[in-house]
Amino acid sequence: MAAVTLHDVADRAGVSLATASRVLNGSARTPRPDVSERVRQAAQDLGYVANAYAQALARSATRLIGLVVHDIADPYFSSIARGVQIAARQHDRQVLLANTGRDPQVERETVLAFDGGFDAGRRLAGDLGISPGARRPLCVFAVNDVMAIGAIAAFRDAGLRVPDDVQVAGFDDIPTLRDSVPGLTTVRLPLSELGEQAVALALGEATGEVSIPGEVVRRESTLFPHTA
Secondary structure, eight states: OOOOOHHHHHHHHTOOHHHHHHHHTTOSOOOOHHHHHHHHHHHHHHTOOOOHHHHHHHHTOOSEEEEEESOTTSHHHHHHHHHHHHHHHHTTOEEEEEEOTTOHHHHHHHHHHHOOHHHHHHHHHHHSOOOTTOOOOOEEEOSSHHHHHHHHHHHHHTTOOTTTTOEEEOSBOOGGGGGOSSOOBEEEOOHHHHHHHHHHHHTTSSOSOOOOOOEEEOOGGGOOOOOO
């Protein structure tokens, strides 16, 4: 026996397909009460089961939150994603994650569908023209910790000492920093809280500008060397 379709319900109730859809799929635009009742009665008589996906489209609410990141393997983004998931569960939402690989075109396409760091650090270091023993007040402040660790490795390959020849600082305070030598000076951000705040903004629970304070964490990579 063929499944009952929305067309069948519309024919039985004597209404248009659009009207039947608005009644049964939960649209905010509903017809007058007697028409709505006629459609529901027709659906009941025919044993029609509404499509959950169609209901979500009609209500413009899928209970999903889209999260677009450059690289989920990057500890920076994975920490934010954790905060997003925590807040999403509190609001009975599911997170749909998209990884763009830092491709602007993929990012644009992903956002529309929803309505490197280490090597970069090495390239940065390979451009600074520093030679071992050059005593100069130079500090490299990388845009994130992954790039900073890459820069330190490149300096080490070039025979430079950190912090004696060059000082390096990062940004994020990712968990893997506890294994880096020397310890990396960085700016610590509450990344999980950042993800939670993003959900609050997405759901309209927070308005205006959201401020997330950071904290400078001094470690060995920016300590001035001892002089005789």
